[in-house]
Amino acid sequence: MVDMDKIVSLCKRRGFIFQSSEIYGGTGSCWDYGPLGVELKNNVKRAWWRDSVQFRSDMVGLDSSILMHPRVWKASGHLDHFTDPMVDCRACKKRFRADKLEDDTWVHYCEATKGNKFAVPAGEPCNHCGTKRTLCPACGKGDLTEPRQFNLMFKTFMGPVEDDAAVTYLRPETAQGIFVNFENVLQSMRMKLPFGIAQIGKAFRNEITPGNFTFRTREFEQMEIEYFVPPGSDEEWHQRWLDERFAWYPKYGIRQENLRLREHEKDELAHYAKRTADIEYLFPMGWSELEGVANRTDFDLKQHAQFSGKSLEYFDEETKQKIVPYVIEPSAGADRGTLAFLVDAYREEEVKGEKRVVLNFNPELAPIKIAVLPLLKKNERIVETAKKLCTDLRQRWHAVYDDTASIGRLYRRQDEVGTPFCVTVDVQTVGDDKSPSDDKVTIRSRDTMQQIRVPVTSVETVMAKLMAGAWGEIAAEQGVTKN
């Protein structure tokens, strides 16, 4: 498993992810997606949207606003329950999550060794005096306050007056935008149970301890589905969605052995949930949540019906009864997903005695699909042909032209950002005084480093097949072996 520092450094060096407001020292918990990062993340979101909405007849999409009526958060329970218990150090004033105090090494001035300072591993007692941590884990000196509940929602004001009546919140989840639009979607789209509404959008949580790069941030993007089912069929649908979502990640390249399911314990369940299971990924910092799939029961619709006074029921034509549907919620993180795809794609190999770093992205997710490279940048006919070919390919794929280094270096650069195919235009392609042009170009595969030669006029047709995974077949036809 690659360590996170390598991923962070590659991301910065190659334009995937930068620290937010870096020239001002950064914010510590916000990140910006650079030119390649935005392509990658957009591709992840596009794949999710296509699979969740466009390929299904029982799903529709939604894009609701970030700012909502403040009563939404009272009804949803976020105003009263979306809190973490916090303690403060009376000496150094640092703030900690009360339930995470034992998760890190703690500083200890040991009486048994004349007050020498030690860093004691997480959760363990001191080797010398045998005591466990009671004081501040960071400074080792201060008393900690009693835990206080700290709401994780970002508070703001709607309109020009900053008073209590204008208080609202940045949404802490996209789900509520779906619940409050349940009736609108039901009526306008004439939906029949079971059906789902999908949404991708930003959410905000004032996390006390953000960290692990883009894994836990205060501003993040969710990809959420609320799937409405008749009560009684909820358990079966929950399992179906778990299976479906678990199979989604390997479809785009995540290795099966890096995924697992983790069932929530009864005391860990959110107040609205009947059952929740997390799809976890083996990130560099260990197994962590990639997506949660929860059975939210009829809690949200009933709450919003009660608080808004509007009926949020479904009329069942068969039984002629009004019912409140149950909800299955597969809730994925676009940032976490993107990070997992990045980490899983990272490879270091040795090729002819040199280190090769490669991101073996599924072509669907790769930020750049094709790089068109001229073998000689001083040969006008080569450059002209390459640029024209790149322009043509751009009509269909994200293609780039690069002539800023030798061909070997250009290949390595494209490997490092995960470009699946390079197309090289050389002297043979355009011909010279000695030999006529063959009008063919070389296509090189990132994964096998094999090369095939195809007519310029059929590059697009061949490329379509290659993007769908036909390299082995086409290379075999040409009798190509690994070089």
Ligand SMILES: [Zn+2]
């Ligand atoms: Zn302290």
Ligand SMILES: [Zn+2]
């Ligand atoms: Zn001690």
